[in-house]
Amino acid sequence: MISIRQRKGVKPTEVPEDYAAQEANVKLENKLPSGGTSRRLWKLLSFMVGGTIALCIGLLTSVYLATLHENDLWFSNIKEVEREISFRTECGLYYSYYKQMLQAPTLMQGFHGLIYDNKTESMKTINLLQRMNIYQEVFLSILYRVLPIQKYLEPVYFYIYTLFGLQAIYVTALYITSWLLSGTWLSGLLAAFWYVTNRIDTTRVEFTIPLRENWALPFFAIQIAAITYFLRPNLQPLSERLTLLAIFVSTFLFSLTWQFNQFMMLMQALVLFTLDSLDMLPAAKKILNLKSDEHIFKFLKAKFGFGATRDFDANLYLCEEAFGLLPFNTFGRLSDTLLFYAYIFVLSITVMAALAVAFHNLSDSTNQQSMGQMGKCTIILKPETAYNLIHTILFGFLALSTMRMKYLWTSHMCVFASFGLCSPEIWELLLKLIHLYNPKRICIMRYSVPILILLYLCYKFWPGMMDELSELREFYDPDTVELMNWINSNTPRKAVFAGSMQLLAGVKLCTGRTLTNHPHYEDNSLRERTKAVYQIYAKRSPEDVHTLLRSFGADYVILEDSICYERRHQRGCRLRDLLDIANGHMMDGPGENDPDLKLAGHPRFCEEIKRNLPPYTAYFTRVFQNKTFHVYKLSRNNK
Numbered sequence: 001m002i003s004i005r006q007r008k009g010v011k012p013t014e015v016p017e018d019y020a021a022q023e024a025n026v027k028l029e030n031k032l033p034s035g036g037t038s039r040r041l042w043k044l045l046s047f048m049v050g051g052t053i054a055l056c057i058g059l060l061t062s063v064y065l066a067t068l069h070e071n072d073l074w075f076s077n078i079k080e081v082e083r084e085i086s087f088r089t090e091c092g093l094y095y096s097y098y099k100q101m102l103q104a105p106t107l108m109q110g111f112h113g114l115i116y117d118n119k120t121e122s123m124k125t126i127n128l129l130q131r132m133n134i135y136q137e138v139f140l141s142i143l144y145r146v147l148p149i150q151k152y153l154e155p156v157y158f159y160i161y162t163l164f165g166l167q168a169i170y171v172t173a174l175y176i177t178s179w180l181l182s183g184t185w186l187s188g189l190l191a192a193f194w195y196v197t198n199r200i201d202t203t204r205v206e207f208t209i210p211l212r213e214n215w216a217l218p219f220f221a222i223q224i225a226a227i228t229y230f231l232r233p234n235l236q237p238l239s240e241r242l243t244l245l246a247i248f249v250s251t252f253l254f255s256l257t258w259q260f261n262q263f264m265m266l267m268q269a270l271v272l273f274t275l276d277s278l279d280m281l282p283a284a285k286k287i288l289n290l291k292s293d294e295h296i297f298k299f300l301k302a303k304f305g306f307g308a309t310r311d312f313d314a315n316l317y318l319c320e321e322a323f324g325l326l327p328f329n330t331f332g333r334l335s336d337t338l339l340f341y342a343y344i345f346v347l348s349i350t351v352m353a354a355l356a357v358a359f360h361n362l363s364d365s366t367n368q369q370s371m372g373q374m375g376k377c378t379i380i381l382k383p384e385t386a387y388n389l390i391h392t393i394l395f396g397f398l399a400l401s402t403m404r405m406k407y408l409w410t411s412h413m414c415v416f417a418s419f420g421l422c423s424p425e426i427w428e429l430l431l432k433l434i435h436l437y438n439p440k441r442i443c444i445m446r447y448s449v450p451i452l453i454l455l456y457l458c459y460k461f462w463p464g465m466m467d468e469l470s471e472l473r474e475f476y477d478p479d480t481v482e483l484m485n486w487i488n489s490n491t492p493r494k495a496v497f498a499g500s501m502q503l504l505a506g507v508k509l510c511t512g513r514t515l516t517n518h519p520h521y522e523d524n525s526l527r528e529r530t531k532a533v534y535q536i537y538a539k540r541s542p543e544d545v546h547t548l549l550r551s552f553g554a555d556y557v558i559l560e561d562s563i564c565y566e567r568r569h570q571r572g573c574r575l576r577d578l579l580d581i582a583n584g585h586m587m588d589g590p591g592e593n594d595p596d597l598k599l600a601g602h603p604r605f606c607e608e609i610k611r612n613l614p615p616y617t618a619y620f621t622r623v624f625q626n627k628t629f630h631v632y633k634l635s636r637n638n639k
Contacts, residue, residue, distance in 0.1 A: 050185025057192045058172035064196065066164040068468060069206045073475040075160075083156055084509045085480050089502040090519035091210040093120075095159065096509035097134045101141030102155050114138070119514040121526065122496040122553040132520050133259050136215050163209050166218040170203075170411075171195055173221035178415045178422075180228050181385060182446075187422035190450045194414040197337045197461045201330055202410045213407065216258030221411070223250035224391065231384040259522050264408075267398070271390040275383070278358040312531050312582040313521075319573035322404040330406065334413070337461070338453055343413045346420025349430055350381075350389050357381045380425045392416045421450050479628035483558070484510040486624050486631075491556065498533050498549050499558035507558075516552040531582070537563055538579035539600035542609070546619040549634055557620070559630040564606035576604065 070076060073086055087095045097114065104110030114128045128134060144150070144158050153161075174195060175188035195202050205214045226246040229235075235243070255261040318324075334340035392412050399409035420426045427445045431437040487497075488511050497507050501519040508515055517530040532548045536557060549557055566574045577587045585600040586593045602608075609616045610630065624631035 046185065050179060050188065053185060053189060054172050054175045054179075054192075057175065057189065058168035058170075061171045061192065061196055062164045062168035064465070064469070065167055065199075065203070065206050066161070069160070069164075069209070071469065071471060072206070072473050074472065075475070078475050079481075080156075081481055081484050081510050082475050082477070085477055085484065085506055086475055087210055087509065088208070088506075090505055091208055092509040093505035093518050093520060094132075094134060094137060094210040094212070096505070096512075097128065097132075098137035098141050098159055099155070099509065100512075101138060102144060107142065107145065110141070111138075119512070120508065120518055121529070122514050122516050131523065133212055133257055135256050160209050163205060163214055166215065167203070167205055170218035170221050173218065173225045174411060174415050177221070177225040177228050177388070178419045180225065180232070181382075181388060181415070181419035182422035183424070184422050184446070186447065186450050187418045190418035190421065190454055191414045193454055193457050194337060194339045194418065195411060196465075197457055198334060198339055198410060198414070201333055201406060202414065203407060212258045212260075216254050216261065217407065217411070219250045219254040219257065220264065220408075223247055223254060224388070224412075226250060228384045228388060231382070231387055233383075259520075267391075267394050270394065271387060274390050275386050278354075278361060278386075312578055313527050315573075315578045315581070316575075319569055319578065323402055326400045326403050326406055334410070337457060339413060339417055342421055342453070343417040346417050346423075346426060347389075347392070349426050350385065350420065353381050353425075353429060354386060354389055357386075380428075382425075385419075385423075385425075388412075388416060388419075418450065421453070422446050479626050480506065482626055483624070483629050483631070487511045487513060490623070495555045496553045497556050497558060498536070498552065498554040500534075500560060500563060501530060503558060503560060514553075516549070516554050531579075534575065534579055535605070537576050537604070537606050538583055539585050539602050539604050540583075541602045542605065542616045542619050545605050546634060554634055556623070557632050557634065559606050559609070559632070561628055561630075564604070576606075 073083075075083060075086070078086075084092065084095070084099075100113060101107075101110040104113055114134075116125050117128045118125045120126060120128065129138070140159060140162060144155055149158065171192050175185075175192050177188075178191040179185045179188040181187070203214075204211070208214065223246075226243050230240070230243045230247065255265070258264075331340055334343075392409070395405075395409035395412050399406040424442050424446055427442045428437065431441055431445075484506065487495075487507065491511075491513065493512070494514065496514045496516060497504060498516040499507070501517055501521070504515045504517060505519050507513055508518065517526060517533050521527060521530070529552060533552065533554075535545055535548055536559060562568075563575055566576065568574075569577075571577060571587060571589055571591050572581075580587050580600070581594075581597070583600070584597060586597045588604075609620060609632065612622070619635050620632040621635070622630060623633045
């Protein structure tokens with residue numbers, strides 16, 4: 001039978017007499033003057049050393065990632081337009097609002113330009129602060145204008161250094177969470193080492209700096225650390241209030257900085273509900289107002305096999321690698337650092353303990369016969385451990401189903417695996433199961449195993465990290481630079497441009513021109529507008545395309561050969577295929593089509609327009625081209 005050592009908010013049950021005696025001895029030792037003083041001094045010294053290491057390793061991680069970014073792009077030496085182009089897709093869109101605020105004559109005019117924006121979506125005035133998560137760009141622009149740093153630091157460096165600084169906070173929060181769970185800062189050190197050595201799978205900040213997740217995940221990590229601390233028993237009232245304040249602030253900032261925050265909040269609600277249902281958690285009231293966008297539900301419905309769809313938006317997500325299943329080679333990389341093996345080891349033992357505790361809590365513990373048989377084994381599952389266990393399981397399911405979400409799981413995997421290897425409860429349970437239990441063995445295992453892994457990581461990965469820091473490359477995209485320079489020099493400031501979402505974000509940032517559509521895809525009218533603009537890559541007549549583009553006020557349209565002749569995706573997932581299916585047209589190339597798809601009445605627009613035939617030149621005039629891009633000016637009136 002099982003005896004459960006209960007924590008705050010959980011029903012007490014009997015514990016073995018020898019275990020109770022051990023606890024009594026510990027309490028007696030704590031009362032002794034010499035033993036109590038030395039113990040307090042040791043704890044203080046350990047706290048100071050562990051805290052110093054946490055801060056240092058956080059800063060070193062930040063410097064390491066910033067150096068990799070500099071070495072990869074030669075960011076300090078390239079032109080300003082190249083720096084801005086390096087912020088790809090929606091990253092460039094977000095950075096453009098930071099730039100817009102800095103270029104405004106006054107802060108009030110900058111705010112007015114964001115609240116009444118008519119450049120992001122042509123022929124529409126939108127409130128960007130309401131539509132998008134750009135409060136962080138607004139806050140940074142205000143700081144840059146107020147602080148006396150303009151002479152010493154360029155705006156772009158203030159921006160990217162802030163993001164790399166948040167990485168220091170992120171790693172420190174992971175370190176602290178692991179430390180809180182295990183009781184030793186050695187666990188936090190191992191978690192940080194694993195985070196860095198698995199950098200490819202734990203973060204993408206070095207090449208997608210302005211991405212919303214890079215702002216949000218550090219605050220999410222702080223929230224998890226604060227909740228982990230809050231679930232510990234016997235907190236002092238002041239500590240409890242300060243922890244609740246940390247939870248509130250971090251949750252608020254997380255929700256403010258990421259458009260997917262509602263899914264994480266839903267996940268946390270499920271964690272708390274599960275733990276409360278299994279009687280593993282102190283009682284707590286959380287009210288969450290959750291809402292999601294329609295296109296996400298369509299995507300999830302199709303992704304998990306609840307019916308095929310021809311919906312353009314859902315298929316656009318389904319065909320993106322970032323929203324696909326987690327690639328199997330991820331586990332190979334995680335195994336090279338021993339992280340995956342350690343994670344599975346800790347997860348297995350913790351899950352077994354959780355099942356035992358849940359079974360006990362949900363069973364009739366008043367049965368006298370079963371109570372009499374207790375004492376053979378003691379299982380301890382702290383509320384904070386149970387909280388992080390359910391979190392990591394849900395993170396795992398999310399990452400396995402959607403690759404873009406792996407960064408939540410892998411970073412928490414570092415925390416959970418390092419905690420388990422340094423946890424006395426985990427080693428105690430394992431040694432008791434194999435009949436090798438001894439307090440000295442627990443101490444040896446919880447310190448020797450993580451130290452050996454740290455030595456292995458240093459031996460195997462330190463040379464590679466030094467090579468990365470010494471490898472110098474340079475940003476090179478002459479075709480895009482040529483396009484942006486041409487737009488700046490040869491088009492009116494109020495010109496409206498149509499094209500792909502990703503490219504138009506760069507146009508907005510580098511030239512300040514008005515867009516027909518953009519990559520922030522969280523609005524239904526914008527999704528409909530994007531689908532209409534993308535007819536430039538479908539089989540549509542020049543009259544239809546011209547009418548659609550002019551309905552959004554477009555003066556110029558940019559066609560990309562990489563989209564028109566796309567080979568990156570397989571048939572059925574190329575953008576032109578998605579448009580054909582949505583339009584009811586048969587796809588190009590060899591392969592089967594659904595029987596109800598029909599031959600289109602017109603050739604593909606992006607291909608046919610390059611032939612300069614009269615039906616096309618009547619509506620479109622080519623004004624720029626290079627190896628990658630073709631820009632056409634739209635006639636004002638149908639000829």
